[in-house]
Amino acid sequence: MSKGTHYLMKNTLLHTLFFSCFLLISVLGQAQEKQLEKADQKYDRYAFIDAQKIYLKVAEEGYRSPQLFKRLGNSYYFNAEFEDAAKWYGELMKDATNDVESEYYFRYSQSLKALEKYDEADKWMMKFNTFSSKDDRAYLFTEQPDYLREINYNSGSYEITRTAINSTYSDFGTAFSENKLVFASSRDTGAFIKRIYEWTGDPFLDLYEVSINPANGELSEVKKYKGNLNSIFHESTPAFTKDGNTVYFTKNNYNNGSYREDEKGTNKLKLYKATRSSDSKDFGTPKEMPFNSDEYSTAHPTLSPDEKKLFFSSDMPGSEGLSDIWVVDILSDGSYSEPRNLGEGINTAGRETFPFMTASGDMYFASDGHIGLGGLDIFVTNVTDAETISEIINIGEPANSSRDDFAFVIDEDTKFGYLSSNRNGGLGDDDIYRFKQLKEHKLFCEVIVMGVVVDKDSGQLIPGAKVSLVDGNNNVIKSLTVGDRANYAFVTECETQYFLRATKEDYIGDEKLFTTPTESQMVELDLMLEKEIVKAEVGDDIGKLLKLEPIYFDFDKHNIRPDAAVELAKVIAVMNEYPEMKIDVRSHTDSRGKDDYNMRLSERRNKSTINYIVERGGISRDRLTGRGYGESELINECANGIPCSREKHELNRRSEFRIVQISEE
Structure with missing residues (x-):
């Protein structure tokens, strides 16, 4: 044999310089946010009001x-105290109307999930999905991510284990055949007469088989394949029809006792076909495919789902690189069309080899031309009937490694399959690994979500706030503390629902639910925090500090309405919390009606307000002063004779609770 032929055989159809010589050639219960300590906080009662x-x-x-x-x-929600959060959100939902923001349905659902009340949580989640809307500001994503991040995008899709069928030799190239797994191996079978491949000192490759236990996937003892396909030279990578009666496979250019070489003295690889009758165990004499040649290699066949097309690897003229994936039609009379190159969508200037077609039309193949982790990586694409190639995806680690990874086959029903690799830690030159697919592949897509944390009232930046990216199950994915610029940024997946949560001590947190776009972009979402502990000084209006709702009286009336009672209860609570505090109650009307009437009306309403605080709240009357101001202190232009809207007039109908003393001097 020539040295070139020795090199081909030495690498057992996997590691040659040319195609024929170089064929392969990763909360609640989990990662929860740290619960902020909200026990009795010590106040400076002379300066602060604890709103909560x-x-x-x-x-x-x-x-x-x-x-x-x-x-x-x-x-409670922003402190991960979900039992109390669910209690108060539940009270909100009892009185809820359509104007309740959709995010509260979501927060209620998440709180219920934390309590393992899944059925109830699902009900509110469905309602949330009904009312949710997208309010995101997006910008075109202009930077392409680096290739390692792209590969990592699909990493973790498989769970890999090395099989017990491996030897200290080369084992690779599996194929399913009924309830058996057929593969190539150069193992020493212990036969009395051995044909040794002189370049490696190993036996030639032959086909072997093991039975697969359908209950647990365990493999039986390895045996030589009994289908009458092995010869004195190499055989590998078979592809069987569904009925098991036809097989296409790879072997050396050796047929009918004739060993042939190209013009340079290299023995090329060829595809062969063998058939058998339904009642026979053995295949008949293999026959060369008509598109073979002594001058180039054809290898590693796979059939389309309808078995009307045969895909294979070749370096035949017209190839894009060292080896390409080609296809022929299997015609009704048993003949074949001329080979067609699948084109630059899949083929590169490198090596594309070991194609495998699934029942759904996905094609897995090995390549060193597409960006990978090193050596041959396994990729997947979908091939339509028109042989149109979809986007190509690197299936990521651990299926791929820094070494050669190839010969991927999978049963899409069970999600189990096999691949071959010469990665570190193997037993032989090449080893067969069993895998389970854990998740579907996705085309690489990422969205950068960014923004700033600001004070809701003042608009000022809030350095030191904690921002968390949380998934749909309320698990914290990433958290960070913003710096002096109060800005954050997270990398997220496309078409995925997340929510952003911002918290800081002494603030009521903010949370925004959003669904990322379908394409790589940047999305800007600012988070606004509201002070929970408000500084109070003499002259301040408690109503403004607590953001009280307007205290309305019915027309021409001065009795306390139920909605006003809720707001006055907050004032009472403040005065009970700070027993030395004194306030001046000021009641105002709008300009509608006569001036003297409005003054008397405001006086009556002022007395009603003070009496309510004293009688219902138990507050000493000497802590309260006040009077009515009628329309004498309007806050806008709506004076007598000036046409104004109802809304503008209502701004003047207000009650003020000004602090005149916080503590005894």
Whole structure:
């Protein structure tokens, strides 16, 4: 044999310089946010009001309002205190109307999930999905991610284990045949007469078989394949028809006792076909495929789902690189069309080899021309009837490694399959690994979500806030603490639902639900925090500090309405919390009506307000002063004779609770 032929055989159809000579050639219960300590916080009672404690006291007195329940729910939710969060969100939902923001349905659902109330959580999740809307500002994603990140995108798709069928020699190239696994091996079978491949000192490759236990996938003892396909030279990579009566496989250019070489003295690889009758165990004499040649190699066949096309690897003229994937039609009369190159969509200037077609039309193949981790990597694409190639995906680690990974086959029904590799830690030159597919492949796509954390009222940046990216099961994926610029950025998957959560001590947190776009982009989402502990000084209006809803009186009336009672309960709670505090109650009207009437009306309403606080809240009357101001202190232009909308007039109908003393001097 020539040295070139020795080199071909030495690498057992896998590691040659040319195609024929170089054929292969990764919370709640899990990762929860650290719960912020919200036990009794020590106040400087001369300077601060704890809104959460005030709201809680009001709620426990039996007062109800959506705003009250939202804030209470949020104060627990953002601290991962989900039992209490679910309690107050539940109260919110009892009074909920269509104007409740959809995010509260989501937060309620997540709180219920944390309590393992899955059926109830699902109900609110469905309602959330009904009302949710996208409000994201997106920008065109202009930078391409680096290849390692692309490969990592599909990493973890498989669970890999080395099989017990491996030897200290080369074992590779599996194929399913009924309930058996057929593969190539150069193992020493212990036969009395051995044909040794002189370049390696190993026996030539032959086909071997093992039975697969359908119950547990265990493999039987390895035996030489009995189908009458082995010869004195190499055989490998068979592809069987569904009925098992036809096989296409790879072997040396040796047929009918004739060993042939190309013009340079290299023995090329060829495809052969063998058939058998349904009642026979053995195949008949293999026959060369008509598109073989002594001058180029054809190898590694696979059949289309309908078995009307045969795909294979070749370096025949017209190839894009060292080896390409080609296809021929299997015609009704048993003949074949001229070979067609699958084109530059799949083929490169490198090596594309070991194609395998699944029942759904996915083609797995090995390549060193497409970007990978090193050596041959396994890729997948979908091939339509028109032989149109879809996007090509690297299937990632651990299926791929820094070494050669190839000869991928899978049963799409069971999600189990086999691949071959010469990765570190193997037993022989090449080893067969069994895998289980854990998730489907996805075309690489990522969305960069970015924004800043600001104060809801002032708009100022909030350095030191914690921002978390959380998945749909309320598991924290990533967290960071923003710096002086209060900005954050997370890399997320496309077409995936997440929510962003921002928290900081002394603030009520913010959370935004969003679904990422279908294409790589940048999405900007700012997070707004509201102060939970508000600084109070003499002259401040408690109503503004607590963001009280307007205290309305019925037309020409001065009795306290139920909705006003909720707001006055908050004032009462503050005065109970700070027993030395004194306030001045100021009641105002709008300009509609006569001036003297409005003054008398505001006086009556002022007295009603003070009496309510004293009688219902138990507050000493000497802590309260106040009077009515009528329309004498309007806050806008809506004076007598000026046409204004109803909404503008209502701004003047207000009650103020100004602090005149916080503590005794």
